[in-house]
Every structure is written in C-alpha cells, then in structure tokens.
Amino acid sequence: MPNTTTSRTTDAFSHRLSVLTSGPQRDALLRGLRGIEKESLRVTQDGKLALSPHPQTLGSALTHPSLTTDYSEALLELITPAEHDVAVTLEKLDTLHRFVFAELGDEILWNNSMPALLPDTDEGIPIANYGSSNIGKLKHVYRIGLALRYGRAMQCIAGIHYNYSLNEEVWRLLHADQRSASSAVDFQSERYLALIRNFRRTNWLLMYLFGASPALDRRFLRNREHSLEPFDADTLYRPYATSLRMSDLGYSNTTAQAALHADYDTLPGYLDALAKAVSQPYPAYEAIGTQRDGEWVQINTNVLQIENEFYSTIRPKRVTRPGERPLHALAARGVQYVEVRCMDIDPFEPTGISLETARFLDAYLLVCALDDSAPLPPDAYAEANQNFGRVTMEGRKPGLELTRDGVSVAMVDWANELMVKVEAAASALDALQGGDAHARSVSVQRERLADVSLTPSARVLQTMREKKQSFLAFGLEQSNAHAAYFRSRPLNAEQTREFNELAAKSLAEQTQLEQEEVGSFDAFVAAYRAFTLNRFSV
Numbered sequence: 001m002p003n004t005t006t007s008r009t010t011d012a013f014s015h016r017l018s019v020l021t022s023g024p025q026r027d028a029l030l031r032g033l034r035g036i037e038k039e040s041l042r043v044t045q046d047g048k049l050a051l052s053p054h055p056q057t058l059g060s061a062l063t064h065p066s067l068t069t070d071y072s073e074a075l076l077e078l079i080t081p082a083e084h085d086v087a088v089t090l091e092k093l094d095t096l097h098r099f100v101f102a103e104l105g106d107e108i109l110w111n112n113s114m115p116a117l118l119p120d121t122d123e124g125i126p127i128a129n130y131g132s133s134n135i136g137k138l139k140h141v142y143r144i145g146l147a148l149r150y151g152r153a154m155q156c157i158a159g160i161h162y163n164y165s166l167n168e169e170v171w172r173l174l175h176a177d178q179r180s181a182s183s184a185v186d187f188q189s190e191r192y193l194a195l196i197r198n199f200r201r202t203n204w205l206l207m208y209l210f211g212a213s214p215a216l217d218r219r220f221l222r223n224r225e226h227s228l229e230p231f232d233a234d235t236l237y238r239p240y241a242t243s244l245r246m247s248d249l250g251y252s253n254t255t256a257q258a259a260l261h262a263d264y265d266t267l268p269g270y271l272d273a274l275a276k277a278v279s280q281p282y283p284a285y286e287a288i289g290t291q292r293d294g295e296w297v298q299i300n301t302n303v304l305q306i307e308n309e310f311y312s313t314i315r316p317k318r319v320t321r322p323g324e325r326p327l328h329a330l331a332a333r334g335v336q337y338v339e340v341r342c343m344d345i346d347p348f349e350p351t352g353i354s355l356e357t358a359r360f361l362d363a364y365l366l367v368c369a370l371d372d373s374a375p376l377p378p379d380a381y382a383e384a385n386q387n388f389g390r391v392t393m394e395g396r397k398p399g400l401e402l403t404r405d406g407v408s409v410a411m412v413d414w415a416n417e418l419m420v421k422v423e424a425a426a427s428a429l430d431a432l433q434g435g436d437a438h439a440r441s442v443s444v445q446r447e448r449l450a451d452v453s454l455t456p457s458a459r460v461l462q463t464m465r466e467k468k469q470s471f472l473a474f475g476l477e478q479s480n481a482h483a484a485y486f487r488s489r490p491l492n493a494e495q496t497r498e499f500n501e502l503a504a505k506s507l508a509e510q511t512q513l514e515q516e517e518v519g520s521f522d523a524f525v526a527a528y529r530a531f532t533l534n535r536f537s538v
Contacts, residue, residue, distance in 0.1 A: 013421055016370040019177045020170060021428050028169035030432050033082035033337065034089045034362070038345070038352050039158035040109040042074045043116045047476040049156070050074045050107050051119075051126060057103040059503030060510040062130040062139070066096055066502070071143055071155035073126040076100065076109065082163065086358040093351045094486075099499045101486040108483040111352055112475040113245040113344045114216040115156040122222070125152040133513040134524035138299065141525075145298025145305050148288050149256075153220055157245050158345055160353050163317070164365050165337035185334040189267045192316055192335035194373035195365065196264050199314050200384045201376075202368070203342055204391040204402065205415055209445050210357060211242030211395065212344040212456035215464065215471045221249070231464070235471040242395035242457040243344050246313070246388070256282050256303050257311060265375045267316075271331055274310065277303040278327075296521070300529055313342040313388070340365070346456055347475065350482040359441035363426040371421065380405075396452045415449050 020029050042050035054061050054069050054076075061069040070077045078100065080092040100109070110116045119125055127143045130136035146155055171188040180187045215237035216228075226249060228236035238244070260277050263269030278300075285301040299305040307327050318329040318336040340361070345352040376384070387402040391411070394400060400411045419442065426438035448454045453462065464474045491499070 012372040013367065013370050014424065016174060016177070017366075017424065017428055019173055020370075021432065023173070025169055025173060026432060028167045028173065029366075029429065031084055031167035031169065033084060033163070033165045034086040034358070035082040035163035036080045036089055036093055036353065036358075037161040037163070038078045038093060039070050039160075040076050040078070040111065040345070040352070041072070041116055041156060041158060042076055042104065042107045043110045043476075043479070045106055045108070046117075047110075047472050047479075048117045049115070049119060049125065051124075052107070053126075053129070055103050055105075056507070057500075057503060058100065059506035060131070061128065062133070062136050062506075063509040063513070064503065064506035067100065069128040070158075071128060071146065072152070073128050075128070075156060075158065082165075086362060087355055090351060090353070090355055090358065093353075095491065095495065097351060097486045098489055098491050099496070101483060102490060102496070108479050110158070110475060111345055111350070111479045111482050112347045113158050113213045113243075114471070114475075115153070115158075115220055116475060117217060117472055118153055118156060118220065120219075122147065122152040125156060127152070131510050131514055133510070133517050134519070134521050135513070136510070137296075137521050138525065138528065141296045142299055142305055142309075144296070146309070148297060149285065151222065153222055159245060159341065160343040160345055162340040162343055162353075162358070162361055163337055164340060164361070166366075166369060186267075189316075189330075189334040191369060192338060193264050193267060193270070194371075195338060195369040196314050196316060197373040197376045198368040198371050199338075199340075199365070200264065200381070201387075202418055203313050203384075204387045204395070204411070205418060206342060206361075206364070207242045207246060207388065207391045208395045208411070208415070208455065209360075209448055210343060210346070210456060211246070211392065212346050212348075212460060213243050213245040214238060214241040214457040214461055216244055216249075217471050231461075232470050235464075237461065237471075238393055240394040240397040240400075241392065242455065243342075243392045245344055246342050247392040248389065256284070260303060260310065261378055261381060262310065262312065265377075267330065267335065270316065271327055274304070274307045274327055277310065278305070278307055296525065299525060313340070315339045315341065338365075344456070347460065347478045348456065350485045355437075356441045356444060359426075359438045360422070360445055363422050363429060363438050363442060366425040366429070367418070367421045370425075396455060396458060412449060419446060419449070 020026060044050055054073050058064070058067045066079050068077045068079065069075055078093060078096045080089050080096065083089045083092065127140065127147060130139045168188065171191060172184065174191065175184055175187045182190060215231055215235050218234055218236045226236070228238055231237045241247070261273065263273045280303055281301050282303045285298065288298060288301065290296060290298055290301060304310055315338065316330060316335040317339050318326070318333055320326055320329045343353065346354060346357065383403050390402065401408045402411050402414060404414060423439070423442050426442045429438045430436050452458055460474065464471065469477070
C-alpha cells in the first residue's frame with residue numbers, strides 16, 4: 001500500500017491534472033515545446049575517432065543553428081527546432097542525419113554514448129575549433145580548460161539532451177487555481193524548479209529504463225582505477241550496469257564539482273550557487289593558471305569557468321539573447337524550459353532515441369511538473385545522487401534497494417508506484433491528442449520493469465555475447481547499419497538546396513564576425529570575466 005505522503009502527492013497531482021484537462025483551455029497541454037540535441041562522434045570505417053576537421057559542407061560550427069560541435073572537432077551535435085509534437089521533432093532529427101551522412105564521405109557517426117577507439121594519448125583528440133573571432137576563441141579556450149580539468153577522453157562521451165517546456169497557459173491555469181501570491185513569472189519558475197526536484201529524486205528510473213552504456217572500451221579509462229570487470233580482452237563492463245556514461249566513470253564528479261550543491265529550492269538560490277561557482281577560485285585550477293607560454297588555456301581559475309560547465313542531469317533554461325549569459329537570462333525573465341541531460345544514445349535506434357521513448361519522457365516529465373515537490377536540502381540531494389549512481393552501476397541487480405527519505409525501498413516497488421502516475425499522465429495526453437501512443441509507451445516500460453532482459457543495457461550485453469563482439473565491434477556494426485539506413489534515404493533536391501544555403505549562410509556569418517572584430521582577445525576575456533562577477537537577482 002502507498003504511504004501517506006504518496007497518497008497526498010497523488011491527490012495533488014490528480015487535482016492539477018484535472019484542472020488542465022477538464023476546462024476550455026485543456027489543449028494547452030499539447031502546446032508545449034520539445035527539442036532534441038544529439039551528440040555523435042565522427043569515426044572512420046574501422047571505428048577510430050576521425051581526426052579530420054569539421055566538414056565545411058556542414059557549415060560553421062560557430063554560427064549554424066542546427067549543426068555544431070561539442071567538445072571535440074569530431075563530436076558533432078545535431079540540434080532540432082522546438083516543436084509542439086515530439087513526432088515532428090524526431091522527423092527533423094531524422095532529416096538532419098540524412099543531410100549529415102550525405103556530406104561525411106567515408107566517415108560515419110558513432111551511435112553509442114561511450115566513445116569509439118580514441119587516440120592513444122589525450123593530446124591526439126582534437127579540440128573543437130571555432131575560428132578567429134573573439135567569441136570563437138573563447139569557446140576553444142573553454143574547451144582547453146575542460147581538457148586540463150577533466151581530460152579529453154571524458155569529453156568525448158555523447159548523449160541525448162531533451163528540451164521540455166509546458167505552454168505558459170498551463171502555468172496561468174495552475175497559478176489561478178492555486179491562488180498563488182507570486183507573480184506569473186515567479187510562479188512559472190517555482191513550478192519548473194518543483195519539476196527539477198521531483199526529477200532529481202526519481203531520475204534513476206530513466207537510467208533503468210533507458211540506460212544503454214553498460215560496457216566500454218578498456219582504453220577509454222587511460223589506466224584510471226576502476227571497479228569494472230573484463231568482458232573480453234578489449235572490453236570492460238559491470239554485469240548489472242545500466243549507464244556507465246552517467247556513472248562516476250563517465251561524467252565523473254571531480255572534487256570541485258562534488259562540493260558544488262546547486263540549490264533547486266528557489267531560483268535566487270540556484271542563481272546564487274552557480275554565480276559563486278563561476279566567480280570563486282579553486283586551488284587546483286589556480287595551479288594550472290590561465291595562460292601558458294603566452295597562450296590562454298582556460299577562461300579563469302574558478303570552480304566553473306562558465307555556468308554550463310556544471311554537470312547535472314537536468315538544467316533550468318531560458319533562451320538567451322545575443323551576448324547574454326544563461327544565468328542573466330534566468331534572473332531577468334525566469335525559467336522557460338528544462339534540459340534533460342541524462343539520456344544515453346540508444347544504439348538500437350538510428351537517431352539515438354525512439355518516438356516511444358520520447359512519449360514516455362513527456363508523460364514522466366508532466367508528472368514531475370504537476371506533483372507536489374518537497375525541498376531538496378543537502379541530505380536529500382545526497383540521497384538522490386546516491387540512488388542515481390547506484391542504478392547506473394547496478395540497476396539490473398535482482399532485489400536492488402534504494403533509499404527514500406532515509407528508508408530502504410525496493411527499486412521495483414518504487415518504480416511501480418511512479419508508474420501509476422505516469423500512466424495517468426499518459427492517458428490524459430492521449431485523450432487530448434487522440435490515439436494511445438503515450439499509454440503504449442508506458443506499457444512497454446512496465447514490461448521492462450517486469451523483465452530486466454528487455455532493457456537497452458541488457459540487450460547491449462546480450463547482443464555482444466551472442467555475436468561474440470567486443471564493445472567496439474558492437475558499436476561499429478550498429479553504427480554502420482544506421483549509416484546505411486540514412487544513406488538509403490537521401491534528401492530531395494529542394495531539401496539539399498536549403499541545407500546547402502544554410503551552411504553557406506553560417507560560414508558567411510562567421511567570416512563577417514571575424515572581419516568586424518574589434519578589440520583584443522585579452523580585453524574580450526577580461527570583459528567576459530567581469531560580466532560573470534555581476535550579482536544575479538530576480
């Protein structure tokens with residue numbers, strides 16, 4: 001039987017869902033936005049990291065709205081527009097892949113989160129280059145700093161970022177229902193932070209259901225200490241792991257970041273915590289310094305060079321204006337959407353994420369948005385992190401227990417409790433949209449809870465065993481299959497022309513930036529650093 005707290009939150013969730021689905025504005029739930037950012041390494045035909053520059057035919061990585069690079073010159077990032085229906089979002093992602101594959105020549109995209117075969121040394125991994133403008137140089141220097149702080153290999157890990165927002169009419173309806181004394185902007189930010197707190201407490205569920213990185217190439221670890229077991233001569237794994245990418249072996253918590261407690265209880269608290277992190281020096285980074293032999297090697301010596309350096313499974317976001325910093329945008333206009341950052345690339349899906357998965361995420365995130373959400377003080381924050389880490393490393397272990405409010409609970413029991421609300425959200429979305437796509441997506445995840453062999457992480461290991469494949473052999477076979485899928489469906493002449501024009505426009509914009517540049521890079525960095533020290537207020 002659910003406990004009293006669960007019953008109360010279910011009542012609150014049900015009430016809010018009823019408010020949004022029973023009135024004349026019930027279609028507001030269908031007018032939110034969904035966007036996807038997908039990272040993929042470019043690799044050669046034999047699965048080695050591509051050392052070639054970012055293809056000119058894809059446009060400028062600095063100014064192209066949909067095709068850029070992340071950490072490495074070889075780490076391509078495909079960015080969709082935000083759409084009301086995630087089915088359209090995924091169609092746009094498919095189209096981006098088809099254009100990219102037409103321009104890659106002999107290279108392919110590595111469709112796994114853990115990297116392909118990297119060069120023998122970190123120095124062999126090319127850092128992304130954004131040209132000679134001051135902002136382009138700043139992006140490059142930031143990445144040099146990441147290399148010195150965390151190593152280049154870790155920065156080659158790839159994932160799916162899922163951007164989720166609810167229409168402002170949703171928040172207006174809930175604001176009126178709750179008779180909140182907060183302004184409309186503040187209420188919206190408060191509810192997005194409530195979503196984030198609920199997400200942080202329960203995002204281990206996503207690792208169990210969608211984690212797809214239980215193994216890695218042994219050379220990725222660069223002789224670091226680890227607790228993995230040999231799968232074969234070249235592959236390391238954990239028998240019950242779901243996502244090594246999201247474990248301490250992947251996006252590892254350095255001492256500096258482990259001590260950073262982001263305050264998700266209030267927006268001013270969150271802004272203050274991140275503002276301090278981007279303005280407080282950290283001894284180990286001070287030892288590195290900002291320049292070597294007259295060349296910049298990091299933007300500053302603070303805990304974070306910029307706010308986006310903070311590794312988190314989810315972020316509150318606001319679209320920025322030209323030249324505006326993310327924290328200033330949040331302070332000035334509040335939270336506009338959330339960016340879910342913990343999703344592994346699904347190696348069995350050509351685009352790295354299925355529509356079925358996206359439908360489940362929409363229902364799950366709606367629950368996070370509408371449920372009551374207790375504060376997340378340091379002990380609860382630590383408990384949430386421990387649960388998440390436990391599931392990344394041993395999520396498929398029979399009888400696995402997590403800790404909820406200091407009390408041990410079977411992971412499967414907690415998951416099934418959560419699924420009751422996710423099913424209700426899915427049913428509501430289906431009633432508004434027509435069909436049963438959301439309900440079917442939840443049903444599939446119910447099956448994964450009942451049968452662990454159906455999870456992506458289990459399927460990866462099972463495929464490797466059946467085919468006697470190393471991690472690299474598995475990844476290469478899947479990636480080649482997906483490459484063939486996209487190349488068998490070339491864009492039509494009109495689509496190709498539009499992409500070519502967009503690429504050319506982005507290159508022209510970068511050239512214009514570089515030609516019109518005023519002031520030295522040193523002065524640019526000084527102004528940028530001073531800007532980060534401004535106090536954030538809401």
